[in-house]
Amino acid sequence: MNSLFKILTCCAILAAMTGCASITGDRSQQVRIETYDQSGNQVPGASCKLANDYGQVNVTTPDYGNVHRSSVNLRIECAKPGYADASAIATSRANMNMYGNIIIGGGIGALIDHSNGSAYTYPKWMNLVFGQSLSFDRRNEVEGQPVAASQMNGQQSGPAATASASQATPEKSAQAPATTTVSAATPVMPVVATQASASSTYKIQTIDFVTGTSSTTVERIAKEYGCNGGKGAGLITPAGPVEIYRMQCESGQTFLAKCELRQCKAM
Numbered sequence: 001m002n003s004l005f006k007i008l009t010c011c012a013i014l015a016a017m018t019g020c021a022s023i024t025g026d027r028s029q030q031v032r033i034e035t036y037d038q039s040g041n042q043v044p045g046a047s048c049k050l051a052n053d054y055g056q057v058n059v060t061t062p063d064y065g066n067v068h069r070s071s072v073n074l075r076i077e078c079a080k081p082g083y084a085d086a087s088a089i090a091t092s093r094a095n096m097n098m099y100g101n102i103i104i105g106g107g108i109g110a111l112i113d114h115s116n117g118s119a120y121t122y123p124k125w126m127n128l129v130f131g132q133s134l135s136f137d138r139r140n141e142v143e144g145q146p147v148a149a150s151q152m153n154g155q156q157s158g159p160a161a162t163a164s165a166s167q168a169t170p171e172k173s174a175q176a177p178a179t180t181t182v183s184a185a186t187p188v189m190p191v192v193a194t195q196a197s198a199s200s201t202y203k204i205q206t207i208d209f210v211t212g213t214s215s216t217t218v219e220r221i222a223k224e225y226g227c228n229g230g231k232g233a234g235l236i237t238p239a240g241p242v243e244i245y246r247m248q249c250e251s252g253q254t255f256l257a258k259c260e261l262r263q264c265k266a267m
Helices: 002-022 096-104 108-116 161-166 215-224
Strands: 028-036 047-052 055-060 063-068 074-079 086-091 125-129 133-137 149-151 181-183 192-194 203-205 233-235 242-248 253-260 263-266
Touching: 028 047, 028 074, 047 063, 055 063, 074 125, 086 125, 125 133, 125 149, 215 233, 215 242, 215 253, 215 263
Parallel strands: 028 125, 086 133, 181 203
Antiparallel strands: 028 063, 047 055, 047 074, 074 086, 133 149, 192 253, 233 242, 242 253, 253 263
């Protein structure tokens, strides 16, 4: 009788694991990369490198790159003779596979998708501008249009550069430039990023201070990097298996940290 119970229990566990695996997502994703000059004119033939913790993919613009999904942000660098390099960070966001597995699979499928990257998605269409460092967030994605870009360095560039990165079609790049929005919720590099000047013409999105389960851990790590004071480490992404924390330093700089299953490290 006990043996039969053990066999049935093992079968149930295997069935549950099989069910979880059946709702895991695709581990790879196609992203479209285009390159423009600061006047809003498309510049084809740029050599771009798309890299994350799973490796690197090379793309010649305009074209699609097939990248491995990951919880780590995608780094993009494009170069072409005669132009200053273009760079960008594509923010990784949890997709519906993560939440679906938590609800249906009881968390086992979510851990599988988190470990192999399939629980995350990058922006699908990004327009880089030579001479600029941009960031792209899937939260700003509109179906059938390139994702609106934000400046990473807080400095304004050419008059039409930001317009070309946010318009739906390159042919309309001659229109008046769009206003760039710097999103405080977007994790950026390097590790410690200086805030934009108060006289900047960019719109600043404010975020309410929220304490997370790993706030204390992040504050300890921040002190190791010489960041002290302020309210402490606040959670700037939805609570979950992967979280991003931000801490305002006394020096006026900002410290960012990423926590995966409560294992935190500086960004």
